[in-house]
Amino acid sequence: MITKEQLKRCKHPRGQIIFYLTAIPIILSIVIFLGWWAISPSSLKNIVSTQVITQDAIVDLVSDDDGGEQLQKDVDMELVDVLRNDILVPLVASPITPILIMILFILLIVAIVGKTYGDSLGNGVKLSKKQFPAVYEMFDEMAKEINLSKTPDIILMNGNGTLNAFACTIPMVRDAVVIYSDIFERCLATGDMQTLKFILGHELGHIKFKHTKWWYRFLTMPMDLIPGVNYIFARALSRANEYSCDKLGAKFSGDTSGKSLLILSAGKHNYQDIDLEEYMQLHDKKSIWVTISNFFMDHPINSWRIIAIAKGHHGGLWFRKK
Numbered sequence: 231m232i233t234k235e236q237l238k239r240c241k242h243p244r245g246q247i248i249f250y251l252t253a254i255p256i257i258l259s260i261v262i263f264l265g266w267w268a269i270s271p272s273s274l275k276n277i278v279s280t281q282v283i284t285q286d287a288i289v290d291l292v293s294d295d296d297g298g299e300q301l302q303k304d305v306d307m308e309l310v311d312v313l314r315n316d317i318l319v320p321l322v323a324s325p326i327t328p329i330l331i332m333i334l335f336i337l338l339i340v341a342i343v344g345k346t347y348g349d350s351l352g353n354g355v356k357l358s359k360k361q362f363p364a365v366y367e368m369f370d371e372m373a374k375e376i377n378l379s380k381t382p383d384i385i386l387m388n389g390n391g392t393l394n395a396f397a398c399t400i401p402m403v404r405d406a407v408v409i410y411s412d413i414f415e416r417c418l419a420t421g422d423m424q425t426l427k428f429i430l431g432h433e434l435g436h437i438k439f440k441h442t443k444w445w446y447r448f449l450t451m452p453m454d455l456i457p458g459v460n461y462i463f464a465r466a467l468s469r470a471n472e473y474s475c476d477k478l479g480a481k482f483s484g485d486t487s488g489k490s491l492l493i494l495s496a497g498k499h500n501y502q503d504i505d506l507e508e509y510m511q512l513h514d515k516k517s518i519w520v521t522i523s524n525f526f527m528d529h530p531i532n533s534w535r536i537i538a539i540a541k542g543h544h545g546g547l548w549f550r551k552k
């Protein structure tokens with residue numbers, strides 16, 4: 231059993247604070263905006279009717295490009311008045327409308343995260359006690375070790391050469407870990423259960439640390455959609471999460487060198503032939519270009535991830551950690 235204290239130590243120390251820096255402005259913006267909308271519908275109504283839903287804007291919306299005849303224009307203006315004054319302005323100014331918009335937005339997030347699960351389940355192969363039983367039982371055991379209330383689904387998917395795995399969820403129903411076939415078949419063929427365990431452990435980390443929850447996505451996604459700001463907060467948060475899950479993967483697998491991650495750098499046929507000592511000497515160096523590359527990525531530079539495990543520290547989010 232992996233204790234709560236051990237799980238806590240896996241978490242990147244900067245992760246929590248960046249999460250708050252990402253989520254709190256979103257929560258505050260929503261609360262202030264909804265509050266203003268709810269308690270001051272008349273001022274909003276005024277702004278909406280004079281600056282947003284103007285008569286010209288509605289005319290542009292409903293009329294033909296070429297303008298049309300005078301008669302057509304009269305009919306259009308009647309329609310414009312009804313649309314504007316009787317439907318759009320009261321609707322936008324209603325205190326219920328922002329709540330409906332929020333509900334729709336949450337449902338959209340739920341649909342997006344649920345769709346990823348649906349895609350994987352529909353196109354992949356679900357492991358079970360009869361389908362790759364050894365891996366399933368190992369995974370089931372791992373889920374129990376971190377005290378997950380329900381063992382997530384484990385789904386094997388054709389990666390078409392891509393080496394990847396990820397965690398996803400159906401909100402409030404179940405979680406899943408998806409592993410691509412190239413990693414899976416190579417680990418089984420060579421009996422490299424340590425790498426397989428590391429990868430599955432890393433993905434279970436995303437579930438355990440709640441990175442796949444709909445509310446987590448809801449609170450962090452907006453910052454990721456703002457160009458420029460996304461590199462400051464959302465990408466750094468994502469990198470912190472990756473380091474946290476690497477720690478759990480290492481804990482599960484007993485890999486203290488980070489060599490399991492070499493499969494992502496050297497490929498499935500070469501990763502076991504890499505001289506780790508030489509790799510560390512060549513890669514554990516300062517490089518401004520690597521730092522720049524890392525800044526734009528949602529996963530840390532792979533060598534930084536490997537070195538973080540080998541040195542037993544939490545990797546640098548923006549700069550290489552010695």
Ligand SMILES: [Zn+2]
Nearest residue numbers: 432436472475
């Ligand atoms: Zn990850």
